[in-house]
Amino acid sequence: MIRQWFRRRKHNQQLKEVIEHPTSKLNEKLKIPLYADFEKNRKVFKDLFADCDDVIFHPFYIGKEVQAELIYFEHLSDIGEINTNVLFPLMLKADPSNNPEYILERELPVSSAKQVKTFYDCVNAITCGNAILLIKKANWALNLGISKWEKRPIDEPENEPVIRGPKEGFIEPLRDNVALIRRKIRSPYLKTKSLHIGRYTNTQVIVSYIEGIVDPDILQETFRRLERIDIDGVLESGYIEEIIQDNPFSPFPQIQTTERVDIVTASLLEGRVAILTDGSPVVMIVPVTLPMMLQATEDYYNRFMVSTLLRWMRYFLFLASIALPSFYVAIITFHQEAVPTDQLLSFAAARERIPIPTLIEAIIMEFAFEALREAGLRLPRIIGSAVTIVGALVIGDSAVRAGLVSAPTIIVVAATGIASFTVPKYALGFSLRMLRFPLLLLSGILGIIGLMLGLLLILIHLCSLRSFGVPYLSPLVGQTRRSDLKDVLLRAPWWNKKYRPRFLHPQNQIRQEEGQRPDPEHGGES
């Protein structure tokens, strides 16, 4: 007891030291206004950026009289623009003045320039790649938005390809991503609220939503969870995801992630909230439900009958991807009578030479399959195909001929693998891969009863799971409304989608007007 207490106290002290680390204090300490004394201001910046060899302090005179200094990072800012649009007009043409409005309105041809008044804002601006203009006898500075860095072009996200639909995906810089969304939703009601997370990385995170649609409670909850985060750095949205999800020990993802712009836009229109993280092309969308995870983007672009059919196929494959190997093991081990006689004979013939029980066989094959998949993912693409060929030959053919595993097991494992590739959301595929193994064990012990009990355990977990307050199985459970089910059991045609998903409690439930179905009066056929 006592030892534990001491240990806990020591731990607390350590934590306290971590929390009181210079940087976190610095941020607070810096939230003070700039001094009126030019030299004093300069000194603060010089001290702060001591040993930063890439920071440039460029002293000059505005209109050859007023002393001023430009502070920026050499590699983050656009030097050309500094020369032509900042230094040139200020040094050569300007009247000597230190009136901010005067300089901004008449002298300085930089559009995203604004007045800042605290050290905190200045430091933030400089580390973002903007330049700060200090002027003598002024207790303010100018933040010149001239940052510029290299980025990759906007192209189709590799892991979420579509045949029909926009081919643009998010990239790393946050402002490009916001712009991509704004390009699609041209409305002042699209809000983008920004916060900074990470003591050192100071990563900008933008919460985007459509005012008037989104449920204020969900929005408030999102902000509450984001503001709680205290972490040294955010390198990927995954860091944030693990901190803000509802049940940290669930195998199921409770936050949707995507790189596609159209998915984010569609979610915003449904009344959900998007969280964009600077430096990551992966955007998080909350809340999410299991049926949403099984919907592909293209469902909404293709004809609705095809989409409905594909959806049902996906639901069955979803079930198959968790339960098919277990089902096979249960049937072969416990319930042979359910197999048609001829089939059973060929199964028996195939299994005749196999020394190990079906359960072990299936587990080994599943493991091998997962290993192959992982290897193919991690290796360079050129070697990756070699792994696949070797794997296919060795496991697919030689193992059977050598009598190590039976052909039906391989067929089942391969079918399961294919089924798991049809799950549109990658994160959900992971959870299914994970759950397959305990189910295999259960069905090896208790047959189909074990399988059902395992599925029931998963169901119990899913029924108690929530994502930002929304039950994870909505709209299949809870208040079931026809308009919600229409988008799960079917894919309702666009002319029939009067309501937004109502289990998300959108403020404005009506998506569109009724009566848009093509008919003779509206230009269609009778």
Add this chain to the structure above:
Amino acid sequence: MQETGRITGQQMAFILYCVVSSTGTLILPSLTGALAKRDLWISPIWGALVGLIALLLAFGLNRLYPGENIIQQAPRILGFYLGKFIGFFYLISLIILAGSNTYQYTEFIKTVFLPRTPEMVIMGSIIFVCGLAARGGVELLGRSAQFVTPIFILIFTILIILSIQAWDANNFFPVMEHGVLPSVRGGITQSLWFSELFLISFLFPFIIKGEKKMRWSLLSLFGVLLTLLLVNMSILAVFGIESHIYIFAFFKVTRYISYANFFEHLDAFSLATWILVIYVKIAFLIYITSLATAQWLHLSNYRPIVWPICLLAGGFGMWTAPTIFKLMTYLRSTGSCQFIVFLVIIPALLLLIAFFRKRMEVRAR
């Protein structure tokens, strides 16, 4: 507050449906068949009448003392000591009910599918799963019932339709050969299951305000009636007058399905679907037993006693009967009296007393 979750009327209906039709499709047809013979399929209609009465009793009590279940209502109606005594009787009956249902499940699985697996394993596994669900509260029960019941209904409908090839319409005739009496006798056995609808009393306090309770519970009753009617019809049509010699008759029927030399011996599938609803039933029984015990003892939370109740349910499952035949004899004799008393007669008496009490209170004012 012991339970903060709320369920919708639809969820309530699904829970009730699972409660009756899960075991109602198991040994009930065999029990009924022994008494009703050829009129097997008429019996559920008589049973449903008792079910309707049980429902109305629960509604009546709920109207007089809204927001409470029978354990809380009894002390108000009969005074503290007598009320607590009745409550205790309810606790015992509930746990016996939970135990006997677990036993039916265990016996069924053991006889038909896993003859070499120890009973403890079969029983323990289902009780563990149901205990977990019971700890999740009424919301979880409602949601899982809502999820599994449509699947159950869909697959059982398909199975019944598939079994039509083995039907022999002659088995139905002559209808009511020996008058109404055999079917009524079968109906009494059926009413044992239908009267479980009275357990709606435990769900009333958790239903969201403004839901159409009456409509949903009647729909549930109707659904149960339809299910049992169809199941009994298919059994009668396939096996005729000998239907009662098969204990788990409906599963025997699904064994007879054979299409295209491929869809054969579908009993494994019907078993798999049936587990979905028996899970809801056992979880619900464990849940209400724990809740009722907690309320009877005035505990602040029912969750800590769920596992002990699970253990007791398993124990009572073992003690109720040594074999399935003993259980069937019990259900035919002592059991039927006990459950009718517990689910219909006592509630009826309580309602009567409560009615006069309220009236006297009004007069006194």
